[in-house]
Amino acid sequence: xxxxxVAYPYxxxxxxxxVIPLFLxxxxxxxxxxxxxxxxxxxxxxxxxxxxxxxxxxxxxxxxNLAFISTIICLxxxxxxxxxxxxxxxxxxxxxxxxxxxPMWMNFLLRTYAWLTLLGRNGxxxxxxTKIGFKPLxxxxxxxxxxLGMVYNFLxxxxxxxxxxxxxIEKSLIxxxxxxxxxxxxxxxxxxxPLSMPGIITGITMVFIPAVxxxxxxxxxxxxxxxxxxxxxxxxxxxTGDWHFGSSMSIILMIFILITMALTSKFDKEKEGGGGGLx
Amino acid sequence: MHTIELKxxxxxxxxxxxxxxxxxxxxxxxxLTLLGPSGCGKTTTLRIIGGxxxxxxxxxxxxxxxxxxxxPYKRQINTVFQKYALFPHLDVYDNIAFGLKIKKLPKxxxxxxxxxxxxxxxxxxxxxxxxxxxxxxxxxxxxxxxxLVNEPKVLxxxxxxxxxxxxxxxxxxxxxxxxxxRVGITFIYVTHDQEEALTMSDTIVVMDKGRIQQxxxxxxxxxxxxxxxxAEFIGESNIIDGIMHEDYLVEFSGQNFKCVDxxxxxxxxxxxxxxxxxxxxxxxxxxxxxxxxxxxxFKGVHxxxxxxxxxxxxxxxxxxxxxxxxxxxxxxxxxxxxxxxxVRAE
Numbered sequence: 001x002x003x004x005x006v007a008y009p010y011x012x013x014x015x016x017x018x019v020i021p022l023f024l025x026x027x028x029x030x031x032x033x034x035x036x037x038x039x040x041x042x043x044x045x046x047x048x049x050x051x052x053x054x055x056x057x058x059x060x061x062x063x064x065n066l067a068f069i070s071t072i073i074c075l076x077x078x079x080x081x082x083x084x085x086x087x088x089x090x091x092x093x094x095x096x097x098x099x100x101x102x103p104m105w106m107n108f109l110l111r112t113y114a115w116l117t118l119l120g121r122n123g124x125x126x127x128x129x130t131k132i133g134f135k136p137l138x139x140x141x142x143x144x145x146x147x148l149g150m151v152y153n154f155l156x157x158x159x160x161x162x163x164x165x166x167x168x169i170e171k172s173l174i175x176x177x178x179x180x181x182x183x184x185x186x187x188x189x190x191x192x193x194p195l196s197m198p199g200i201i202t203g204i205t206m207v208f209i210p211a212v213x214x215x216x217x218x219x220x221x222x223x224x225x226x227x228x229x230x231x232x233x234x235x236x237x238x239x240t241g242d243w244h245f246g247s248s249m250s251i252i253l254m255i256f257i258l259i260t261m262a263l264t265s266k267f268d269k270e271k272e273g274g275g276g277g278l279x
Numbered sequence: 280m281h282t283i284e285l286k287x288x289x290x291x292x293x294x295x296x297x298x299x300x301x302x303x304x305x306x307x308x309x310x311l312t313l314l315g316p317s318g319c320g321k322t323t324t325l326r327i328i329g330g331x332x333x334x335x336x337x338x339x340x341x342x343x344x345x346x347x348x349x350x351p352y353k354r355q356i357n358t359v360f361q362k363y364a365l366f367p368h369l370d371v372y373d374n375i376a377f378g379l380k381i382k383k384l385p386k387x388x389x390x391x392x393x394x395x396x397x398x399x400x401x402x403x404x405x406x407x408x409x410x411x412x413x414x415x416x417x418x419x420x421x422x423x424x425x426x427l428v429n430e431p432k433v434l435x436x437x438x439x440x441x442x443x444x445x446x447x448x449x450x451x452x453x454x455x456x457x458x459x460x461r462v463g464i465t466f467i468y469v470t471h472d473q474e475e476a477l478t479m480s481d482t483i484v485v486m487d488k489g490r491i492q493q494x495x496x497x498x499x500x501x502x503x504x505x506x507x508x509x510a511e512f513i514g515e516s517n518i519i520d521g522i523m524h525e526d527y528l529v530e531f532s533g534q535n536f537k538c539v540d541x542x543x544x545x546x547x548x549x550x551x552x553x554x555x556x557x558x559x560x561x562x563x564x565x566x567x568x569x570x571x572x573x574x575x576x577f578k579g580v581h582x583x584x585x586x587x588x589x590x591x592x593x594x595x596x597x598x599x600x601x602x603x604x605x606x607x608x609x610x611x612x613x614x615x616x617x618x619x620x621x622v623r624a625e
Contacts, residue, residue: 172364175331178351179358180378180429190377194368 028247035243047248056232056249063229064256066143067212070150071158074207075200077151078158082199083192085159086166097163100156112149112220119145119221141223149217154210158203165199166192204264209257229253280342282307282433282465283328288337290323290489297323298334299489305433305467305482310459312468314476315486316512321469322437324486328467329358329435342432357426358435362442363418365410371397371421372406378429396424399458416447423458433465440475452478473513477501485509506619510552517558519591521551521618529618532568532591536611540618550619555583555596557615566608568593572601 029047033040050056085096103111118124119139126136139145169192177187215230222228229249236246281304290298298320305311313321326332327339330351339347346354357378365374373380375396379389397403400420410418419439426434436455440448456479459466470476476483477497485492485500485508493505504510507518521531526541531551543549563569570588577583582600586593586607593609601607 170362170364172360172362173366175351176358176360176364176366176425177377178331179329179356180425181352181381182377183350183352186381190381191366191368197368 025247025250028244029251030248032244035241044244047245048252050245051249051252059227059232060229060252060256062227063212066146066150066228067208070147070154070211071204071208073147073151074155074158075204078155078203079162079196079200082159082162082166085163093167097160100159104156108153109216109220111153112217115145115149115152115221116140119148140221143222145221146218146228149221150211150214153217154207157206157210161202161206162196162199165196169195201264205261208260208264212257213253280307281305281340282309282342283467284340284343285324285328286338286340288324288327288334288339290320290327290332291335297489298327301337301489301491303484303491303494305465308463308465310456310466310468310479310481312470312476312480312483313486314470314473314483314512315492316471319486320489321471321486325358325435325437325467325469328433329356330354355431356433356435357429357431358437359419359422359426359439361437361439363422363439365418365422365425367410369410370406371402371408371410371413374410374421375425375428377425382429392428396428399427399461400424415442416451419443419451423455427458427462431464433467434459436466436468438470439468440470440472448475455479477513485512487512503617504552504619507550507552510617510619515555515594515596517551517553517555517591517593519551519553520621521549523547523549523618527613529616532588534567536567536616537613538616538618539614540616543618543620548621550621552617552619553593553611553615555594556581557611558593558595558597559610559612560595560597560599560601561608561610563606563608566610568609569606570609571606572603575600575603 028035030043030045031041032044032046033042081100085093085100088096116123120126121136121138121140123139125139130136173191173195174187177191182190213230213233215228215234218228218231219234233246233249233253236242236249240246283305285301285303288298288301289296301320301324303324313324315321323332327334330346330349334347337347338345341354341356366377369377372393375393376389379392384392393406394403397405400423402417402420402424405413405417405421410421413421419442422439439455440451443451452475455466468476468479477500480497482494483497483500484494487508493500493509495503500509501513504513504516510516510518519531521529523529523540523543523546524535525545526543527538529536529538529540529549529551568588570586570593573585573587573592575582575584578596581596581598584595584597584601586595586609588609595609
């Protein structure tokens with residue numbers, strides 16, 4: 001394929017900010033030594049050996065598990081929401097989309113901090129609970145708080161792509177299905193759902209990837225005791241200073257995401273041309 | 280027994296009346312066309328029969344049973360949609376089999392029925408093709424096959440040929456008509472193309488502004504338009520004011536003419552319709568009317584000429600060409616003079 005000249009700046013951009021950093025991470029992952037001193041670097045597989053021990057695998061397992069559950073919850077909450085929005089009359093529809101998007105204009109950290117003041121030991125919810133005479137609850141620094149944070153932050157990323165696909169489905173297709181004898185449930189299962197698959201795949205991708213690699217949500221709502229793979233990577237770079245181990249964990253996470261996404265897109269048997277999927 | 284009967288159907292959208300007291304019955308095996316300009320209510324009428332719209336007033340009867348409140352999926356009626364509405368996520372086979380699978384027919388039966396349909400629409404071997412790999416004409420046939428495979432009692436067609444080019448449209452008109460005769464079911468066809476309606480229909484229902492203007496066979500509609508709208512809409516016509524002096528005698532353009540109409544009041548103001556091809560060009564001496572050729576346009580089979588007489592501009596279709604500026608005589612046979620009751624101008 002012949003490349004146009006206008007493409008060169010973008011190729012340069014991609015090389016500098018995507019390809020080179022990727023190779024650097026690969027390089028760090030397969031070496032050991034003092035991270036601040038290139039002279040000490042040596043080729044080694046130790047980082048990977050170190051990762052494949054129960055301690056770290058457990059963290060990976062927990063991360064994947066939480067990301068998986070939050071993706072499922074987002075899908076269960078998001079699909080009906082997207083469906084309802086897409087069925088609303090245009091004016092209401094725009095309003096609802098706006099309501100969904102407005103929180104995203106606020107800083108991600110701020111939004112997550114807000115939950116601290118709600119869920120904390122002396123937070124608003126516990127304040128109300130103790131006022132009416134009950135003992136305060138442990139609402140924060142556990143799995144459920146992290147899940148809540150993930151679902152809250154990532155739900156729009158599930159709703160929007162599904163909504164976009166749903167409003168593009170032509171009304172005449174639904175009428176055609178009804179005309180051919182399909183009742184409401186059959187119309188949904190045989191026409192609407194298959195046609196919205198590309199949106200679902202995109203939604204899953206856009207929720208699962210940030211969820212599996214997040215470290216902010218788990219740090220704030222999970223407390224220090226609650227580690228996910230994202231926190232481990234962050235710790236290696238910020239506190240421990242072992243960039244090599246941090247890089248290898250990033251690579252493993254990347255490969256993991258890649259495999260997951262490949263599997264997800266396999267479910268989308270219909271090779272719908274450019275329906276909004278990332279694959 | 281009427282297959283479908285519409286009784287006093289009215290439809291309003293947000294206070295705007297789109298259908299006004301429609302009464303219509305459709306017989307078994309009839310090819311009936313709803314014809315009219317866009318916005319006349321023909322598609323709404325079709326959608327009410329299909330169950331996609333509810334009438335504001337009135338009832339829809341199907342074989343004498345009230346189906347006004349029955350949802351589309353429970354009606355023994357199938358539709359060919361304007362833009363075909365084929366399912367893009369299914370291949371040709373699954374599109375046609377859609378209705379049969381919903382009815383949970385055994386696989387072998389579905390198989391043979393789909394094959395038979397593909398043969399009927401002349402697309403054998405297309406089972407595994409995807410919808411977007413088909414041309415407009417092929418998609419059209421699949422849409423028809425998908426509807427007909429369910430063996431409906433009535434097939435609704437909403438401007439199904441609108442997206443096809445002229446040549447293909449002409450072929451499909453004949454093919455559709457043949458198909459209707461072969462499968463022997465009622466077709467209700469919506470179009471704004473008067474030629475299409477004349478070619479295919481047993482009965483034409485001309486609609487305008489939410490009302491039925493005339494119901495009749497193509498020949499009736501063409502030769503005996505009930506009012507000026509029908510006359511204008513179906514082909515070209517000359518419409519001129521006239522006075523009915525007595526039965527079989529009409530005056531227009533300052534001349535008395537013999538005609539074949541009767542039953543009007545003496546001296547009643549009426550409108551006269553004369554088709555452009557019914558006016559004969561003769562010598563000035565033999566003409567009932569005289570006029571000067573104002574313009575000539577070549578139309579292929581005939582010339583279209585505008586003739587200016589003392590109080591009217593006549594349109595003539597003729598294979599004989601007269602130069603612009605020549606004076607000619609014109610005659611009309613009594614049976615080609617159509618008298619219409621005068622409706623107040625809008």
